[in-house]
Amino acid sequence: MAKRERGIESMATTGEETQNQARMHQEFGNKSLLRSDALYQYILETSVYPREPEPMKELREITAKHPLNPMTTSADEVQFLNMLLKLINAKNTMEIGVYTGYSLLATALALPDDGKILAMDINRGYYELGLPVIQKAGVAHKIDFREGPALPVLDQLIQDGKHGTFDFIFVDADKDNYLNYHKRVIELVKLGGLIGYDNTLWSGSLVAPPDAQLKKHVRLFRDSILELNKALAADPRIEISMLPVSDGITLCRRIS
Known part of the structure; x- marks a missing residue:
């Protein structure tokens, strides 16, 4: 259990990450069916990112730089x-x-x-x-x-x-x-x-x-x-x- 939970800590998105997400939302639309980007961002920053294991965060950021990034699971x-x-x-x-x-x-x-x-x-x-x-x-x-x-x-x-x-x-x-x-x-x-x-x-x-x-x-x-x-x-x-x-x-x- 401890091995799987290692690296889980509170973390906030950086300004650069937020800008990248905004750009992707504008170009492709966010992955959520919520029609409020602000509300979806609230979910991510309140519930998802603070509990995201460090390896998941690292892979998410690597994937965000790939041209087919919209294919990834949200x-x-x-x-x-x-x-x-x-x-x-x-x-x-x-x-x-x-x-x-x-x-x-x-x-x-x-x-x-x-x-x-x-x-x-x-x-x-x-x-x-x-x-x-x-x-x-x-x-x-x-x-x-x-x-x-x-x-x-x-x-x-x-x-x-x-x-x-x-x-x-x-x-x-x-x-x-x-x-x-x-x-x-x-x-x-x-x-x-x-x-x-x-x-x-x-x-x-x-x-x-x-x-x-x-x-x-x-x-x-x-x-x-x-x-x-x-x-x-x-x-x-x-x-x-x-x-x-x-x-x-x-x-x-x-x-x-």
């Missing part, structure tokens, strides 16, 4: 996932879509020392940006990183009889494959285990009028998210809760 959502994993006593987890490993590091810090994370991403280069921080945090031994598409790995796990062996599975990858992921991970998560699908409110676009001016990537995957949400709502094997945290996360608890 700090408030990562804080939520870290607590959730502890509440369910997760030990064997999976992450589909890693990027620089910000949410992956939060998971690794939450798991016991003998916990394991199967992490998959098509780009190892992004993962290696965060790997030195993960190694310095002393949790790299918990991570089994696989470069390449996740679907063949999932199919192999099913073929190898790994049904019901994962406590928690987090999906934050190519949105047009979310339903394909669900067909497989529902078999791999244990009864009572959780699956988390990120971005299920998709920048609020799901209720936008037909003539709304949407960013290209938002319009491109909007139908995939709508299809996923409809399928999850109708799936009798799970209980669901769609939360307006960050860009929306849907938690699915497997019940059959």
Whole structure:
């Protein structure tokens, strides 16, 4: 416990960090569906950043300098996932879509020392940006990183009889494959285990009028998210809760 909590101390964002965040918000919009940037910043500065472990802060700042920074999971959502994993006593987890490993590091810090994370991403280069921080945090031994598409790995796990062996599975990858992921991970998560699908409110676009001016990537995957949400709502094997945290996360608890 002490090892995981090392480096957790009260810290405030610097003026430079605040300026960078303001620039990113102006260019991309913040990751939260809150329409008040000031209120979202209040959440970060009051609840998230003061409790953020030093390795998480370091990796967040490294990721903020990357041109694809909007792909990263938001700090408030990562804080939520870290607590959730502890509440369910997760030990064997999976992450589909890693990027620089910000949410992956939060998971690794939450798991016991003998916990394991199967992490998959098509780009190892992004993962290696965060790997030195993960190694310095002393949790790299918990991570089994696989470069390449996740679907063949999932199919192999099913073929190898790994049904019901994962406590928690987090999906934050190519949105047009979310339903394909669900067909497989529902078999791999244990009864009572959780699956988390990120971005299920998709920048609020799901209720936008037909003539709304949407960013290209938002319009491109909007139908995939709508299809996923409809399928999850109708799936009798799970209980669901769609939360307006960050860009929306849907938690699915497997019940059959």
